[in-house]
Structure formats: C-alpha cells, structure tokens
Amino acid sequence: MTVEARIRQEIEARIYSGEWKPGHRIPFEHELVAAYGCSRATVSKALSSLSNAGLIERRRKAGSFVAHPQVHSAVLEVPDLAQVIAARGGDYRWSLMNRRVETVVADFPSPALRIDGLHLESGAPFALEQRLISLGAVPGAADESFAAEAPGTWLLQHVPWTSARHRIRATEADRAEARMLDLRPRTACLELLRTTWRNGAPVTRVRQLFPGDRFDLIAEFKPDA
Amino acid sequence: MTVEARIRQEIEARIYSGEWKPGHRIPFEHELVAAYGCSRATVSKALSSLSNAGLIERRRKAGSFVAHPQVHSAVLEVPDLAQVIAARGGDYRWSLMNRRVETVVADFPSPALRIDGLHLESGAPFALEQRLISLGAVPGAADESFAAEAPGTWLLQHVPWTSARHRIRATEADRAEARMLDLRPRTACLELLRTTWRNGAPVTRVRQLFPGDRFDLIAEFKPDA
DNA sequence: CAGTGGTCTAGACCACGCA
DNA sequence: GCGTGGTCTAGACCACTGG
Structure with a gap:
C-alpha cells in the first residue's frame, strides 16, 4: 500500500461513512503533509485522484471540499x-x-x-x-x-x-x-x-x-x- | 498551456493521426525529459493521464505503448x-x-x-x-x-x-x-x-x-x- | 493581500521483468 | 544484471481567489 493510496482510502472512508458530508472541508494539503509525514507532491497526487473521481472539489485559497453527489453519469x-x-x-x-x-x-x-x-x-x-x-x-x-x-x-x-x-x-x-x-x-x-x-x-x-x-x-x- | 498538457496533446495528436499506431512504442520517459527540457515527474504525470484515459499502456522495463482501441465503454x-x-x-x-x-x-x-x-x-x-x-x-x-x-x-x-x-x-x-x-x-x-x-x-x-x-x-x- | 492549490524541479530508491 | 516505470522527497515559484 503506497502512501498516496493510504491517504486516498482514508479520505474515501470518511466520505462513504458519512463522517464527512458533502460540503465538508477536508484538511489542507499542508495539514495532510504533517499528518502523514510525506511530501506535498504525494498529498497532491492523492487529492487529484479523488478530484478526478468526482469525490472532492478543490478550490484555490479556500481548500478542498467533499463534492455533492451526482449520479448523473455511468x-x-x-x-x-x-x-x-x-x-x-x-x-x-x-x-x-x-x-x-x-x-x-x-x-x-x-x-x-x-x-x-x-x-x-x-x-x-x-x-x-x-x-x-x-x-x-x-x-x-x-x-x-x-x-x-x-x-x-x-x-x-x-x-x-x-x-x-x-x-x-x-x-x-x-x-x-x-x-x-x-x-x-x-x-x-x-x-x-x-x-x-x-x-x-x-x-x-x-x-x-x-x-x-x-x-x-x-x-x-x-x-x- | 502547461508543459504537462503540451506533452499529453502532442502524443495524443500522433495517436489520433495514425502516425503512432496501436502497439507503437512511444519515447521513454527519459527521452521525453530531454525533448521537453522538463523533469521526469512532469513527463510521468502526462503519461499517467494518457494511461488513465486508456490511450497508452505502460510496462516496466519495456516502455509505454499505444493501446489497442476498445470502444467497449462509453x-x-x-x-x-x-x-x-x-x-x-x-x-x-x-x-x-x-x-x-x-x-x-x-x-x-x-x-x-x-x-x-x-x-x-x-x-x-x-x-x-x-x-x-x-x-x-x-x-x-x-x-x-x-x-x-x-x-x-x-x-x-x-x-x-x-x-x-x-x-x-x-x-x-x-x-x-x-x-x-x-x-x-x-x-x-x-x-x-x-x-x-x-x-x-x-x-x-x-x-x-x-x-x-x-x-x-x-x-x-x-x-x- | 495572504494563503491556497497548481505546477514544476532535480534529485532518489525501489520493484518489476526482460535479457 | 540492468533499464524501465512507480513512487517519493524537499524544496520552489506562480496564479488564483476569498476575506
């Protein structure tokens, strides 16, 4: 299990469980860097992957947020x-x-x-x-x-x-x-x-x-x- | 236009045009690094994106290859x-x-x-x-x-x-x-x-x-x- | 205008798989 | 073995944007 995959999965789990609801702001990149003891590039890759998957939205200056679900494509x-x-x-x-x-x-x-x-x-x-x-x-x-x-x-x-x-x-x-x-x-x-x-x-x-x-x-x- | 986007698009263009047919080996990462004068991380991101899109396949030791088309999903x-x-x-x-x-x-x-x-x-x-x-x-x-x-x-x-x-x-x-x-x-x-x-x-x-x-x-x- | 994410660098070590 | 892609680091600068 890579560090990137661990970050991704632990965030996914919190979203699926409902602990982090749509609109919830997830930790800033620099906070995740501290929490996982990894570099910012690794955190960024994990968040990019979640963003591509549509699970989160990333906004400059504001942070990254749990996206609102849209089961509009399959x-x-x-x-x-x-x-x-x-x-x-x-x-x-x-x-x-x-x-x-x-x-x-x-x-x-x-x-x-x-x-x-x-x-x-x-x-x-x-x-x-x-x-x-x-x-x-x-x-x-x-x-x-x-x-x-x-x-x-x-x-x-x-x-x-x-x-x-x-x-x-x-x-x-x-x-x-x-x-x-x-x-x-x-x-x-x-x-x-x-x-x-x-x-x-x-x-x-x-x-x-x-x-x-x-x-x-x-x-x-x-x-x- | 970011460097990553330029790399991705220029490879896409060669695939779409038919210049690089399915199975063709695209340049190694270190060759693209030299060609674009960028770091390997940037090349790797571009190739990862193409791989996610299903346009290329990456194989350790062998290199990256144009994938065979499969219009089996939409x-x-x-x-x-x-x-x-x-x-x-x-x-x-x-x-x-x-x-x-x-x-x-x-x-x-x-x-x-x-x-x-x-x-x-x-x-x-x-x-x-x-x-x-x-x-x-x-x-x-x-x-x-x-x-x-x-x-x-x-x-x-x-x-x-x-x-x-x-x-x-x-x-x-x-x-x-x-x-x-x-x-x-x-x-x-x-x-x-x-x-x-x-x-x-x-x-x-x-x-x-x-x-x-x-x-x-x-x-x-x-x-x- | 300050802090965020976006992008990039120049290295590094590792695992895999072909020779 | 040895070269490839896979992953990661510890920085850096920039653009955007929300307060």
Missing part, C-alpha cells in the same frame, strides 16, 4: 456481440445481407459503404445491423467483402482511435425488421445508434436493433476512477 | 428528469401515486419504503417510477412524504456517496402501465432499472419506464478523461 458497456453471445454459451455468426457503395450520404463528406447484416446466436437472429462506413476515412474498407467478418470487428482492428456517440431508445420492429429478426410485428426492440469519428471526421454510423427480450445493456457508476 | 448520461424536461422547455411535475412500508424486500436487509409515482411533462405522463428506499440505509426517508418532491431528487441531497448499476432494456407496457402513461397497451418502452449502494449496502432500487417515442439515452465515448 460507464456503459457497449457490447461486442461476438463476446456477448460466446459468454452466454451460444454460437456466434454474422450473416451479410447487403453491401453496396452509396455516393451521397447525409453528414458524410465522401462516399460510403453500406453494409446490412444479421448477428446470429446459435442460428437464431440476435440483432439487425445497418451500417455506413466512410470510404474517405477508411479507404481499406472498399476491399473487404464483410461476408465472413462483421464490419464492427474489422473496424476495431483497422481504425486507430475514435470517439463515439450512442443513442439508445426503445422502438417497435416494423414488418420487414420483424421478419428478419423472426418476431411478431411491433415487438419492442432496443435500438442502438452509434456514430464514430476520428479527428472530427465521421468513420462509421451504425444502427443495431435488438429484440427487447434477448438483450439488455448494463451501465455502472463507481466513484473511483 | 459514459452514459443518466438523466435527471426535471432537468431533461426543463431543457425541452416543458413544465416538470412529480405525482405521487403510492407510498407504503414493505417489511420484507428481496436483497434488502431491512424494511423499505415503497414509492410509486409519475413524472409529468407539461401535464402529460413522461415516465413511470417504482422505487424502494432502504430504511436501514436511509432512516430519514421515513419522515418524508414525497408528495411534492420526487424521491430521486431528495435522495441526491441526503445520501452521501453511492455506486450504482443500471440495466437498460426495451419492453412493452402492460395494461396498467399503458393506462398510467396514456399509451396503447404493448407500446415499446425503455426500461431503466437502477440499484444504488452505499458501503456495499443497498440504498435504493428504482424502475423507470419511458415511452419509446418520448425519450432516449445518450452515451458518449471520448478517449480523454
């Missing part, structure tokens, strides 16, 4: 479908339904590859996927058939770093979607819309449709970081 | 319904439907307060809420009527720090739910199940049901932290 596990299905003990497969180049796509500065397909669990439809891949941002995609490998898997391995935005909502499968997913029409489905950028330019946009009874998303909030 | 904005509705220009209200003490609740070590109610947007149903509050963890809740204030709002102000787990799925409103939400039966809804703990003990468990066409969740992934 880490969402965005599923890798192959792993999800393997974890359930199922057999994952990808089935390509459509592949073509679209020359004009809204919000895309260049032509895009349009890929439609189905993720299957042990032979049964699991999720419907409709995807666009910018050929400007990912020229190599033009050479891929995506017949055997799902485009998401391929992209993870061929596009360096991206940012992404997900929109999650409930919707009803229309007639065509229900047929492909082997559902009654109007069955409740989870719709995941994800757009991915790299250096501000769109890389891919995908819509995944999951039957509501076959899949759910998990998001965790932990004040540690 | 930050989910968990909505404060009052704010969501205010941001849309609507008028938020909470309507209490039921409040009673349940002596035995699964997974709760003590009796719990059961609160059912409706979140309203400009008078129209927006979300159905069914909540349990542990009276062992939050004894003060017993003195609250929750007639005027939604329990989530009250809890944020009165319970110290928590961890939380959310489950998100699509489901169909049953007859009673559809009636309360003013929907046709079997309308697709987004179901948010959240359990909150403090020191390992459950504090509250809530189920919120949103008509699919009235609400969606947003989750962002940015490699920065």
Whole structure:
C-alpha cells in the first residue's frame, strides 16, 4: 500500500461513512503533509485522484471540499456481440445481407459503404445491423467483402482511435425488421445508434436493433476512477 | 498551456493521426525529459493521464505503448428528469401515486419504503417510477412524504456517496402501465432499472419506464478523461 | 493581500521483468 | 544484471481567489 493510496482510502472512508458530508472541508494539503509525514507532491497526487473521481472539489485559497453527489453519469458497456453471445454459451455468426457503395450520404463528406447484416446466436437472429462506413476515412474498407467478418470487428482492428456517440431508445420492429429478426410485428426492440469519428471526421454510423427480450445493456457508476 | 498538457496533446495528436499506431512504442520517459527540457515527474504525470484515459499502456522495463482501441465503454448520461424536461422547455411535475412500508424486500436487509409515482411533462405522463428506499440505509426517508418532491431528487441531497448499476432494456407496457402513461397497451418502452449502494449496502432500487417515442439515452465515448 | 492549490524541479530508491 | 516505470522527497515559484 503506497502512501498516496493510504491517504486516498482514508479520505474515501470518511466520505462513504458519512463522517464527512458533502460540503465538508477536508484538511489542507499542508495539514495532510504533517499528518502523514510525506511530501506535498504525494498529498497532491492523492487529492487529484479523488478530484478526478468526482469525490472532492478543490478550490484555490479556500481548500478542498467533499463534492455533492451526482449520479448523473455511468460507464456503459457497449457490447461486442461476438463476446456477448460466446459468454452466454451460444454460437456466434454474422450473416451479410447487403453491401453496396452509396455516393451521397447525409453528414458524410465522401462516399460510403453500406453494409446490412444479421448477428446470429446459435442460428437464431440476435440483432439487425445497418451500417455506413466512410470510404474517405477508411479507404481499406472498399476491399473487404464483410461476408465472413462483421464490419464492427474489422473496424476495431483497422481504425486507430475514435470517439463515439450512442443513442439508445426503445422502438417497435416494423414488418420487414420483424421478419428478419423472426418476431411478431411491433415487438419492442432496443435500438442502438452509434456514430464514430476520428479527428472530427465521421468513420462509421451504425444502427443495431435488438429484440427487447434477448438483450439488455448494463451501465455502472463507481466513484473511483 | 502547461508543459504537462503540451506533452499529453502532442502524443495524443500522433495517436489520433495514425502516425503512432496501436502497439507503437512511444519515447521513454527519459527521452521525453530531454525533448521537453522538463523533469521526469512532469513527463510521468502526462503519461499517467494518457494511461488513465486508456490511450497508452505502460510496462516496466519495456516502455509505454499505444493501446489497442476498445470502444467497449462509453459514459452514459443518466438523466435527471426535471432537468431533461426543463431543457425541452416543458413544465416538470412529480405525482405521487403510492407510498407504503414493505417489511420484507428481496436483497434488502431491512424494511423499505415503497414509492410509486409519475413524472409529468407539461401535464402529460413522461415516465413511470417504482422505487424502494432502504430504511436501514436511509432512516430519514421515513419522515418524508414525497408528495411534492420526487424521491430521486431528495435522495441526491441526503445520501452521501453511492455506486450504482443500471440495466437498460426495451419492453412493452402492460395494461396498467399503458393506462398510467396514456399509451396503447404493448407500446415499446425503455426500461431503466437502477440499484444504488452505499458501503456495499443497498440504498435504493428504482424502475423507470419511458415511452419509446418520448425519450432516449445518450452515451458518449471520448478517449480523454 | 495572504494563503491556497497548481505546477514544476532535480534529485532518489525501489520493484518489476526482460535479457 | 540492468533499464524501465512507480513512487517519493524537499524544496520552489506562480496564479488564483476569498476575506
């Protein structure tokens, strides 16, 4: 246990226990230096870590204070479908339904590859996927058939770093979607819309449709970081 | 711009641009010290920040390497319904439907307060809420009527720090739910199940049901932290 | 304007893990 | 072994901001 970790944990414990309530001023850095017999840099690292985690707020001249709780964000596990299905003990497969180049796509500065397909669990439809891949941002995609490998898997391995935005909502499968997913029409489905950028330019946009009874998303909030 | 921020940004830029691909070894700390003319502590802080953000991996003896991308997590904005509705220009209200003490609740070590109610947007149903509050963890809740204030709002102000787990799925409103939400039966809804703990003990468990066409969740992934 | 946190330095010792 | 990152020290100067 490092000194930094000890300082952090002992402050955490006082916050979790309620001994130090939101708004409470925690000891000044120089007081912690004296209490732990360590250097100020070590205290500062511990407090920075707590601040990053959102547990405390630091204000010049005033000191550091227990933050007011805000459970307004959580880490969402965005599923890798192959792993999800393997974890359930199922057999994952990808089935390509459509592949073509679209020359004009809204919000895309260049032509895009349009890929439609189905993720299957042990032979049964699991999720419907409709995807666009910018050929400007990912020229190599033009050479891929995506017949055997799902485009998401391929992209993870061929596009360096991206940012992404997900929109999650409930919707009803229309007639065509229900047929492909082997559902009654109007069955409740989870719709995941994800757009991915790299250096501000769109890389891919995908819509995944999951039957509501076959899949759910998990998001965790932990004040540690 | 601090030295630390400059180091971090210049490394980020090389990663985002693709100049340094996943697996690439970035300069050793002592090389960065020489390149930037700063101390090793400053370089180390910059690299620690990149490591926390998941952009690089640091290995003793070997060096630091560009990490392989994993868009497998994103930050989910968990909505404060009052704010969501205010941001849309609507008028938020909470309507209490039921409040009673349940002596035995699964997974709760003590009796719990059961609160059912409706979140309203400009008078129209927006979300159905069914909540349990542990009276062992939050004894003060017993003195609250929750007639005027939604329990989530009250809890944020009165319970110290928590961890939380959310489950998100699509489901169909049953007859009673559809009636309360003013929907046709079997309308697709987004179901948010959240359990909150403090020191390992459950504090509250809530189920919120949103008509699919009235609400969606947003989750962002940015490699920065 | 005084005291806080923010940032930085030039060292040091250690533990780990590859050769 | 030996070089790397992990941690720490005992200072220092600065910028901000609350009283």
